[in-house]
Amino acid sequence: MKTLPRADVAIVGGGWAGLLMAKELGARTGLSVVVLERGAPRKTADYFEGMDELDYAIRLRMMQDASKETVTFRHTSKDRALPVRQFASFLPGTGVGGAGEHWTGITPRFLPDCFEILTRTVERYGAGRLPENHSMQDWGITYAELEPFYTRAEKLLGISGKTGLDPFEGPHSAEYPTPPQRTGYFPSLFRDAARSLGYHPSPVPSANLSQAYRNPDGIVRPACTYCGFCERFGCMVGAKAQPTNMLLPVIARHKSVTVRTGANVRRVLYKDGKATGVSYVDANGEEVVQPADLVVLASWTLNNTRLLLLSKIGEAYDARSGTGHLGRNFTHQATFRGVVLFFDRPLNRFMGSGACGVAIRDLDGDSFDHGPLNFIRGAYIGAYSRGHPPIGSFGVVPPSVKATWGSEWKKAAMDAFDCAANLGISGEHLAYRTNYLDLDPTYRDSHGDPLLRMTMDWNDNERNMIGFVSAKMAQVGREMGAREVVAAALPRRYDVNTYRSTHLQGGTIMGVNPGNSVVNPWLQHWRMSNLFVLGASTFPQNPSGNPTLTILAQTLRTADAIVDRYLKHPGLLA
Numbered sequence: 001m002k003t004l005p006r007a008d009v010a011i012v013g014g015g016w017a018g019l020l021m022a023k024e025l026g027a028r029t030g031l032s033v034v035v036l037e038r039g040a041p042r043k044t045a046d047y048f049e050g051m052d053e054l055d056y057a058i059r060l061r062m063m064q065d066a067s068k069e070t071v072t073f074r075h076t077s078k079d080r081a082l083p084v085r086q087f088a089s090f091l092p093g094t095g096v097g098g099a100g101e102h103w104t105g106i107t108p109r110f111l112p113d114c115f116e117i118l119t120r121t122v123e124r125y126g127a128g129r130l131p132e133n134h135s136m137q138d139w140g141i142t143y144a145e146l147e148p149f150y151t152r153a154e155k156l157l158g159i160s161g162k163t164g165l166d167p168f169e170g171p172h173s174a175e176y177p178t179p180p181q182r183t184g185y186f187p188s189l190f191r192d193a194a195r196s197l198g199y200h201p202s203p204v205p206s207a208n209l210s211q212a213y214r215n216p217d218g219i220v221r222p223a224c225t226y227c228g229f230c231e232r233f234g235c236m237v238g239a240k241a242q243p244t245n246m247l248l249p250v251i252a253r254h255k256s257v258t259v260r261t262g263a264n265v266r267r268v269l270y271k272d273g274k275a276t277g278v279s280y281v282d283a284n285g286e287e288v289v290q291p292a293d294l295v296v297l298a299s300w301t302l303n304n305t306r307l308l309l310l311s312k313i314g315e316a317y318d319a320r321s322g323t324g325h326l327g328r329n330f331t332h333q334a335t336f337r338g339v340v341l342f343f344d345r346p347l348n349r350f351m352g353s354g355a356c357g358v359a360i361r362d363l364d365g366d367s368f369d370h371g372p373l374n375f376i377r378g379a380y381i382g383a384y385s386r387g388h389p390p391i392g393s394f395g396v397v398p399p400s401v402k403a404t405w406g407s408e409w410k411k412a413a414m415d416a417f418d419c420a421a422n423l424g425i426s427g428e429h430l431a432y433r434t435n436y437l438d439l440d441p442t443y444r445d446s447h448g449d450p451l452l453r454m455t456m457d458w459n460d461n462e463r464n465m466i467g468f469v470s471a472k473m474a475q476v477g478r479e480m481g482a483r484e485v486v487a488a489a490l491p492r493r494y495d496v497n498t499y500r501s502t503h504l505q506g507g508t509i510m511g512v513n514p515g516n517s518v519v520n521p522w523l524q525h526w527r528m529s530n531l532f533v534l535g536a537s538t539f540p541q542n543p544s545g546n547p548t549l550t551i552l553a554q555t556l557r558t559a560d561a562i563v564d565r566y567l568k569h570p571g572l573l574a
Contacts, residue, residue, distance in 0.1 A: 001279075003289040007034040010278050010292035012265045012307065014039070015098025016548060017534035017555045018298030019247040019259075023217075024559035026254035029567065033257045034290060036280060038264040039095030044245045047234035053389045057232045062102045064092040071302060072440045073496050075457040077319050083443055083451065089495060090332065090502045091232075092300055096261060097243035099300070099502055100548070101234045104354030105207035105241065107159050108380060108545035109150050111365040112143035112170040117541065120366065121376060129376060131461040135329055135431045137540050140512040140521040143170045149553035154205075156552070157241040158213035158221065165202035168361040181210045181224060184385025186347045186421045187358040191383075193479035199360045204382055205549075206355035207241040217250045228387015230354030240354070263288070266447060268295055268311040268531065275531045281447060294562075297508075297533045298555075304537040305437045305507030306452040314518055314527060317436050319455070325518050327437040329506035330454065331542035334379070334427035334462045334490060336500060339473040341482035342398040346418040349393075352385030359383075363469050364544050365428070375464040379427035380544040381473060388418065396420050398484040423473045426501070427466055427490075431541040432459055437507045457494045466490035503547050505539035512574075520574035522561040523554060529572045532558060 009025060011018045014037030022035050055061050064087065072081035093099035113120045118136045121129065130136065151174050161176035163169070180203035183191065191201040208224040215221075224239040238245045251257050262283030269276045269289065277291035297304045308314055308326055315324035359382035361367055370376050395413050398420075403409040440453040467489050474487040491498075511517025514526040523538055525531040534555050536547045543550075561573055 001287040001289060003291065006277070006291040006293070007032045008292065009033045009294045009296065010290050011035045011296045011298055012278060013037065013098070013297065013299030013303070014096045014259055014261070015093070015298065015300070016100040016243055017551055018296070019097070019243045019251065020552060020555045021296055021298060021534065021559055022257050022259070023247050023250050024556070024563070026251055026257040028563050030256060034292070035257070035259045036263040036265050036278065036290065037096050037259060037261050039261065041261045042096045042101060042234070042244050043248070044234070044238050044242070047236045051227070051229045051233060051236060053391050057389055057392050060087070060091060060232070062093055062095065062232065062234070063087060064094045069445050070451060072443050072451050072453045074453070074455055075493060076434065077455060081440055081453045081455070084496050088497045089500050090504055091499070092302070092502065096248070096259065100243045102232045103548060104231045104386065106355040106546045107154070107157065107205045107207050107549040108359070109170060110143070110543040110545055110550055111168065111361065111367070113366055114543040115139045115141055115143050115146070124366065125370065125376065129370070131376070131430060131432070131459060133432050133434060135433045137431070137511060137516055139540055140510055140517070146553050146557065147171065147173060149556045150549065152556050153549055153552040156215055156217070157207045157246065158209050158215055159205050159207060160210040161205035162203055165200070166361055167200055168364065168367045176205065178210050178213050181206050181208060181353060181356045182226070183358060184348070184352050184356055186349060187356070187383045187385055189383070189480045190423065190476065191358040193476050194360055197476060197479055199362045201358045201360050204355050204357040204359045204384070206353065208353040208355055209239045215246070219246055219249060221245065224353050226351045226353055226356065228350060228352050228389070231386060265307065266310065266449060268297070268307060268313060270311070270313065270528060273528060275528050294530050295532070297531070298535060301504040301507060301535060301537040302437070302452055304533055304535060306439070308508060308518070309439050309452070310449055313525070313531070316438060319433060319436055322433060325509065325516070327507050328433070329431035329509045329540055330435045330437050330456060331429040331431055331505045332456065332494070333501045333503040333542050333544070334429045334458070334466060335503070336425060336466070336488065336490060338381070338425035339423045339470055339477050340396065340486040340488070341421055341423070341477045341480065342416060342484040343419045343481065344483055347421055349385060349388035349418055349421060352387045354386055355384070356386065357382045357384035363472060373468065375461045375468065377428040377430065378465060378544065379425045379469045381426070381469065382424045383421070384424060393417070399486055400484060423477065425466065425469055425473065426544050426546070427462060427469065428544045429542040430459070430461055431506065458490060458492070463490050463492070503536065503542065505536040505542045505547065508533045508537040509540045510538045511540065520572070522573045523558045524573055529570065532562070534558065
């Protein structure tokens with residue numbers, strides 16, 4: 001085992017959160033910072049000639065290889081967990097930039113009541129309306145406390161949008177830095193129909209620029225060309241905000257920051273209640289120790305949780321007794337294709353961007369009265385022009401077509417290809433005591449460490465909510481002029497074989513005291529003051545909207561706390 005010279009800060013994970021923290025510390029302190037990324041290096045030039053749907057979107061070139069490391073899955077604690085042999089319901093990224101390289105760029109703020117979900121729900125409906133077996137809790141911060149950091153993150157990314165059109169959104173202290181993206185034909189149909197039915201459509205906030213923009217760090221990016229290659233692709237012109245085009249150029253200015261690839265961190269090292277560094281396996285298979293005075297975990301939800309479990313930092317959650325917090329409140333955005341619409345005219349879906357669309361929040365959060373309903377909370381609903389790739393999008397036919405193969409099916413699939421679209425429904429997933437993460441007692445990875453085990457299933461609240469929202473959106477679809485409308489229900493059981501989103505939350509949740517959380521409101525570990533945890537693993541449950549903007553806002557808030565408070569007086573901030 002090789003021991004390297006000590007660094008002031010070791011950051012585990014080279015995605016959005018890790019690189020943003022490295023940028024902030026590099027620009028505002030003289031600390032030596034090492035970012036440890038287990039994947040390969042990346043740069044914007046890698047995407048200049050990489051728009052190959054088969055390679056990127058079907059064979060998942062930029063995603064983690066499940067044959068090298070995966071998870072096991074079961075629905076309940078009584079079931080036997082089995083390895084996930086191919087990632088499908090979520091797609092963990094790998095390499096510098098992580099999933100921030102191949103994301104869509106959808107960047108809504110969470111609704112204000114999401115941060116105080118337990119308090120607000122009980123105040124309005126009473127404790128009796130909380131779902132059975134729930135483990136919901138407030139975050140320990142409010143929207144007002146996070147709002148300045150939302151604004152900073154939006155200016156950093158150059159978010160394209162327009163405030164004031166959505167009456168349900170929280171207050172904004174500044175307008176979005178750039179105007180909304182152009183509205184595609186299909187989203188415009190949704191906008192007009194939704195408005196006619198009394199909803200409040202507004203442009204989706206987008207990290208794909210509507211016009212050229214220079215951010216506060218001096219990074220200049222061009223406007224989006226609406227090529228349609230965003231989701232699962234890096235942007236070939238740099239219009240989409242990505243860690244490689246936004247953060248790496250700034251990090252390169254600071255000689256005190258190093259990004260080290262091929263570093264697969266296996267343990268956080270500690271002594272006498274303090275983190276002393278991390279150990280990792282390098283690209284050559286050698287075990288390496290990186291000593292550090294401050295350790296920041298900034299990898300993906302599952303990896304943050306697994307690393308703390310393997311390191312035996314904190315008490316692992318026990319679903320039977322309800323003790324422990326590490327691994328609990330695991331959630332996965334209740335997202336699905338929603339309502340599928342078939343039209344008699346082409347929709348020009350071959351062009352667009354990952355976040356080019358129109359959304360409504362009338363049925364999101366607690367924006368409507370749940371008193372007479374059999375569920376609480378709701379969903380973020382959007383109609384998008386994302387680009388319509390010919391391989392992955394082919395084969396959707398209306399229910400009136402009974403053939404499942406042959407010439408009739410092929411003709412129907414070709415006729416429907418540019419005449420079919422869906423309304424995306426991204427529903428909240430509440431936290432339950434029965435959904436959690438722990439280490440699998442049977443299956444191990446190539447290094448001999450236990451795999452992470454997912455125990456997850458849908459509950460009646462999510463099924464009822466999706467059914468209600470789908471019926472409402474079917475009405476909108478008919479108002480849009482669709483000749484056939486298919487409103488599917490959320491499946492009875494959670495399915496690891498069907499893609500939903502890569503938005504997994506929980507496992508290292510935040511809270512106001514060590515009795516209900518792993519980290520405090522500044523994302524500092526309660527038991528180890530020089531250990532911080534960033535990312536969606538700290539979310540106590542899953543609000544409906546996509547999480548990236550909130551992750552960045554929280555990272556900026558934590559960076560401020562480290563620079564302005566912790567470095568001056570090391571110790572617990574709460």
